[in-house]
Amino acid sequence: MADVASDVLEVIAKQAKTDPAKVTRETELADLNLESLDTIELIFALEEKFNIEIPYNANEATTAGINFTTAGDVIDAVAKLVQEQKGSAA
Amino acid sequence: MNRVVVTGLGVIAPLGKNTVEFSASLRAGKSAIGPISIIETEGLITKIGAQVLDFDPLAHFEENKLPLYDRCTQFALVAAREAIAQSKLDFRAGLGARTATIIGSGVGGQGTQDENYQRLYLQGLKRCHPLTIPKLMINAPCCHITMEHGITGPSFVVASACSSANHAIGVAFQMVRSGMVEAAVTGGTEAVFTFGTIRGWEALRVMAPDTCRPFSLGRKGMVLGEGAAVMVLETYESAQKRGAEILAEIAGFGTTSDASDIVMPALEGASGAIAACLADAKLAPEQVDYVNAHGTGTTANDITETKALHKIFGEHAKKLAVSSTKSMHGHTLGAAGAVELAATICGMRGGFIPPTANYAERDPQCDLDYVPGEARERRVNVAISNSFAFGGHNAVVAVKRA
Numbered sequence: 001m002a003d004v005a006s007d008v009l010e011v012i013a014k015q016a017k018t019d020p021a022k023v024t025r026e027t028e029l030a031d032l033n034l035e036s037l038d039t040i041e042l043i044f045a046l047e048e049k050f051n052i053e054i055p056y057n058a059n060e061a062t063t064a065g066i067n068f069t070t071a072g073d074v075i076d077a078v079a080k081l082v083q084e085q086k087g088s089a090a
Numbered sequence: 091m092n093r094v095v096v097t098g099l100g101v102i103a104p105l106g107k108n109t110v111e112f113s114a115s116l117r118a119g120k121s122a123i124g125p126i127s128i129i130e131t132e133g134l135i136t137k138i139g140a141q142v143l144d145f146d147p148l149a150h151f152e153e154n155k156l157p158l159y160d161r162c163t164q165f166a167l168v169a170a171r172e173a174i175a176q177s178k179l180d181f182r183a184g185l186g187a188r189t190a191t192i193i194g195s196g197v198g199g200q201g202t203q204d205e206n207y208q209r210l211y212l213q214g215l216k217r218c219h220p221l222t223i224p225k226l227m228i229n230a231p232c233c234h235i236t237m238e239h240g241i242t243g244p245s246f247v248v249a250s251a252c253s254s255a256n257h258a259i260g261v262a263f264q265m266v267r268s269g270m271v272e273a274a275v276t277g278g279t280e281a282v283f284t285f286g287t288i289r290g291w292e293a294l295r296v297m298a299p300d301t302c303r304p305f306s307l308g309r310k311g312m313v314l315g316e317g318a319a320v321m322v323l324e325t326y327e328s329a330q331k332r333g334a335e336i337l338a339e340i341a342g343f344g345t346t347s348d349a350s351d352i353v354m355p356a357l358e359g360a361s362g363a364i365a366a367c368l369a370d371a372k373l374a375p376e377q378v379d380y381v382n383a384h385g386t387g388t389t390a391n392d393i394t395e396t397k398a399l400h401k402i403f404g405e406h407a408k409k410l411a412v413s414s415t416k417s418m419h420g421h422t423l424g425a426a427g428a429v430e431l432a433a434t435i436c437g438m439r440g441g442f443i444p445p446t447a448n449y450a451e452r453d454p455q456c457d458l459d460y461v462p463g464e465a466r467e468r469r470v471n472v473a474i475s476n477s478f479a480f481g482g483h484n485a486v487v488a489v490k491r492a
Contacts, residue, residue: 036354036390040295053135058295059311059389 004050004082008075011049015042025072039068046074052081094266095329095492096337098179098322100172100277101432102165104140104315104419108172113436116444117465121418123301123313123448129283136288136297140315140420157221159234160199161281165318165425166231167238170275174239177322178334179273182240190271191236191245192262193320194254194278196424197287198228198247204284231279235320243271249424252384253345254278256427256477256485259321260343263487266323273328277320277428288314294353296388302421304385304414305392305460307451312386315420319428321435336492338435341472342371348482355391355478360384361398363484367474368402371488375403378410378488380443380473382434383460385414386421391478396456411468413461417447427477431487434473438491443468 005025013020016032023032034042036058043054054077055064066077099109104122106112115122122140131137147156147164159167174181181189202225209215224230229247236245244265248258255278262276282288291297291314298311321337329336344366348359368375384395400407415433416422422429437444442465449462471491478484 035351037352040293043295044293056295057297057299057310059298059309059387 004079005075007049008046008078009071011045012042012071012074015045023071025070025075027071029068029071046078050078050082052078052085054081092267092269093326094263094323094340095326096321096340096435097324097329097334098173098177099337099432099435100169100176101317101319101429102142102168103317103319103422103429104142107142107145109432109436112432113440116415116418116433116436117440117442119418119445119447119463119465121301121447123420126283129285134285134288135292136299138301138313139283140313141283142317157219158225160202160225160230162195162199162279163231163234165281165316166193166279166320167234169277169279169318169320170235170239173320173322174275179322179324185273186239186241187243188272189241189243190262190265190274191232191241192248192258192274192276193232193235194248194256194258194424194427195228195231196249196251196254196280199226199230200284200287201281202226204286207286235275241275250483250485251479251481252421252423252426253477253479253483253485254424254427256475256487257345257483259340259427259431259487260345260485262323263340263343266325273322273324275320275322277318278425279318280423280425281316282314282423283316298387301448302387302417303448303450304383304387304417304446305396305453305456306449307453309387309389309392311388313420315416315422317419317422317429318425319432321428321432338438338492339490340487341373341490342367342488343486344368344370345485348484350482353480355394356482357394357397357401359482359484360394360478361401363486364398364402364474364476367486367488373472373488376406377472378403378474379470380434380437381410381412382430382473382475383412383414384476384478385416385446387414387416393455395476395478396458399458407458410458411443411461411466412458413444413446415444427475427485427487431475431489434475434489438470438473438489441467441469443470
């Protein structure tokens with residue numbers, strides 16, 4: 001879980017082209033100047049890194065119960081999907 | 091400057107495989123969006139689309155021609171045959187040299203490309219069919235129209251993603267208006283249903299899982315469609331002289347570029363194209379009755395387009411009927427402008443305004459009259475048709491009742 005959190009923060013920081021030390025659970029994605037394409041590129045990067053499918057539709061505030069407002073939201077969603085992935089693989 | 095009129099119209103789309111069927115479906119307000127069945131959907135997230143169902147190429151073409159005809163070329167040829175037959179023009183009697191063929195397409199032969207990549211990368215085969223390149227090239231639909239009908243004047247394909255067909259029609263219109271040519275065969279075609287292309291669209295995260303509900307609260311994005319529409323343009327004078335039936339008059343064309351974001355629409359670009367079109371057509375905003383909207387069903391487009399209409403039409407915006415026929419025939423991408431201008435002309439001729447199907451609930455940010463649910467009986471004298479593309483290419487065509 002801790003690994004997922006730090007890996008997600010690192011991917012977010014990379015996409016936002018910012019210092020990973022400046023990104024915490026409380027950081028709002030909007031404050032990182034992530035524009036529409038950056039968000040979908042971020043989701044793609046997370047899917048590739050963790051081998052998961054993240055349900056996300058740019059036309060909805062919340063897709064399948066997932067809301068990407070803060071970095072913490074992203075960590076929680078990814079952690080849950082990684083857990084489900086492991087469960088289905090076992 | 092010549093007045094430019096439409097004397098032939100051909101459509102092959104999810105709502106109908108000819109203009110009569112297409113028009114009847116628009117009037118009935120029935121959506122052709124349904125489960126994707128023309129390709130295997132295993133591995134796709136998107137299971138819905140607006141397809142041309144029960145299309146048998148052998149009912150239209152000799153078998154020995156098919157190795158040259160991608161599905162997008164087949165659609166273009168079928169639509170062109172209908173339009174040219176209706177116009178009763180014979181291009182082989184000399185007119186062909188003074189006729190342009192300008193077709194829009196977003197990508198061209200995607201099915202052909204997909205099939206060949208599968209052969210090489212998946213099946214491990216070593217060879218491509220020798221006609222692979224001429225079959226997949228984006229100009230193929232255009233050149234086959236010229237060959238089939240003996241049209242030897244200027245011909246090319248216009249590619250500006252979802253504005254391709256409106257740009258093609260706009261260019262053809264200007265060529266006839268200026269006198270560069272006497273007639274033009276113009277429109278757009280697209281055949282988007284391949285596994286690879288749909289996965290690409292899914293990755294953009296803008297596809298609706300349920301249906302396409304433009305301008306409605308609860309809309310979840312766009313739904314892909316396929317098909318073609320082609321029209322024959324000529325001067326008003328020549329149509330009059332030969333006693334041809336005039337279906338509509340192309341009144342003006344306006345086009346701008348956002349020069350900003352690759353996918354996000356921009357108010358200035360969209361409204362600028364509408365304003366340029368009205369100026370070109372010498373129309374006051376109050377003269378416009380109907381707008382066939384770009385209306386993709388995405389959050390971003392529908393709000394921006396609504397704002398653009400408010401900006402240009404002011405108080406008159408409330409009186410405008412605005413609908414997105416993509417709710418019924420899907421987003422046909424490079425064919426969209428042609429299919430939607432065809433829908434506009436069908437409505438004008440039939441005395442109705444095609445509806446925005448699947449409309450569920452009013453969105454406070456989309457506050458115009460979107461003709462929800464059912465077609466409206468109303469005489470339309472002047473309409474515009476909007477296309478706003480990825481890349482920031484905006485193109486608007488104005489059309490008048492004949």
